[in-house]
Amino acid sequence: MAKDTKKKLPNFTTPRGSFVYPKLSEPDYGSKEYPKPEGEYSLKLRMSLDEAEAWLGQKNKEGTTLQAAYDEAMAEGEVAFDKLAVATRKKLGEIKKNDLYTVVYDEQTEEPTGDVEFKFSMKASGEFKQGPRAGKKWSRKPDLFDARGKKIGTGVNIWGGSEGKVSFAASPYFIPGTGAAGLKLMLGGVQVIELVTNGSRSADSYGFGAEEGFGYDPDDYRSEDSEGGDTSSGDGDSGSAATGESDF
Numbered sequence: 001m002a003k004d005t006k007k008k009l010p011n012f013t014t015p016r017g018s019f020v021y022p023k024l025s026e027p028d029y030g031s032k033e034y035p036k037p038e039g040e041y042s043l044k045l046r047m048s049l050d051e052a053e054a055w056l057g058q059k060n061k062e063g064t065t066l067q068a069a070y071d072e073a074m075a076e077g078e079v080a081f082d083k084l085a086v087a088t089r090k091k092l093g094e095i096k097k098n099d100l101y102t103v104v105y106d107e108q109t110e111e112p113t114g115d116v117e118f119k120f121s122m123k124a125s126g127e128f129k130q131g132p133r134a135g136k137k138w139s140r141k142p143d144l145f146d147a148r149g150k151k152i153g154t155g156v157n158i159w160g161g162s163e164g165k166v167s168f169a170a171s172p173y174f175i176p177g178t179g180a181a182g183l184k185l186m187l188g189g190v191q192v193i194e195l196v197t198n199g200s201r202s203a204d205s206y207g208f209g210a211e212e213g214f215g216y217d218p219d220d221y222r223s224e225d226s227e228g229g230d231t232s233s234g235d236g237d238s239g240s241a242a243t244g245e246s247d248f
Contacts, residue, residue, distance in 0.1 A: 009169040009186070010069050012060050015051060016193060019162045020044035020117060024142060024190060027124035039124030041142050041187060044117040045166055052101060052116050066170060070100050070183045073172030077181025080174040088176070098182030120168050122187035143189035152192065161196040 020043065027039030047055075056067040074097055081095040104115040125139040144152040167189040174181045 009171050010060060010062055010064050010066075011167065011169050011188070012066050014045055014118065014166045014168075015047060015055050016163055016165055017045040017047040017118075019158065019164065020046050020160055022158050022160060022162065024144060024158045025156065027141075038126055040121055041124055042119065042121040043166070043187070043190070044119050046104065046115050046117045049103075049112075049114055049116050052118075056100070066100070066183075069170045069172075073170075073183045074181055076172055077174045080176070080181070081179055084176060084179070088179075092179040094179070096178060096180040098180055100183060100185075118166075118185060120166050120185045120187040142187050145189065145191045146195075147191070147193045149191070156195070157197045158190075158192060159196045159198070162192055163194040164190055164192040166190050 022043035023041055024043060027041060028036060029039050030036035056070075057065050059065055077095055077097070081089065081092075084092075101116040101118045104113045104117055105111065106113050122140070122142055124141065125137065128134050128136050128138060144156075144158070146152055166187065169186045169188060171184045171186050172181070173184055
């Protein structure tokens with residue numbers, strides 16, 4: 001399936017979920033066995049299967065749903081698969097449809113927990129492939145916001161167990177060599193509603209919840225000098241997948 005770089009990708013925002021293995025503060029360069037030389041930001045968002053299925057049918061600002069985008073990607077994949085050489089199709093057998101999410105299983109009982117996880121990722125750097133900047137390097141990072149919608153400054157480590165929402169663009173793909181089709185969830189921005197960092201635990205894990213009538217806000221005790229700065233890369237080439245643009 002040829003990638004149409006001019007086609008605007010649909011954008012979506014998830015409901016609140018729990019972060020699993022978030023790599024949002026610094027790029028992940030992989031390991032010796034599985035290197036990621038260009039770096040990658042990523043996270044998995046866990047939510048209940050019921051909540052996920054309800055969300056898949058909700059329309060975004062553009063009037064489409066994530067389920068509709070997935071169905072369209074599968075239809076495009078079928079067309080691309082049919083165009084493969086006969087020998088390749090015979091070898092592969094049929095198109096492989098990658099799911100939008102993975103089911104979470106209990107490690108002891110090996111039964112479904114009732115939760116699922118969505119995977120989001122963003123390439124941290126690369127090289128312009130065409131246009132006047134062809135050959136030049138670019139870098140970017142996801143935009144991070146707190147519960148009030150304010151940008152989170154540098155130096156904040158977001159750990160697993162944090163909760164929030166993810167803004168992303170959905171990009172269809174087809175891999176001729178394996179016959180796999182799916183929908184890549186391209187990370188754009190993250191709103192951290194409840195932060196877990198540096199070994200801290202969430203309020204829920206202590207049995208704490210929101211209390212009415214109490215108005216403590218850390219911003220009320222923060223000086224202007226302690227405000228975090230902009231999280232942009234500063235090189236003028238920072239981009240965001242949630243704008244509906246694919247990798248450069």
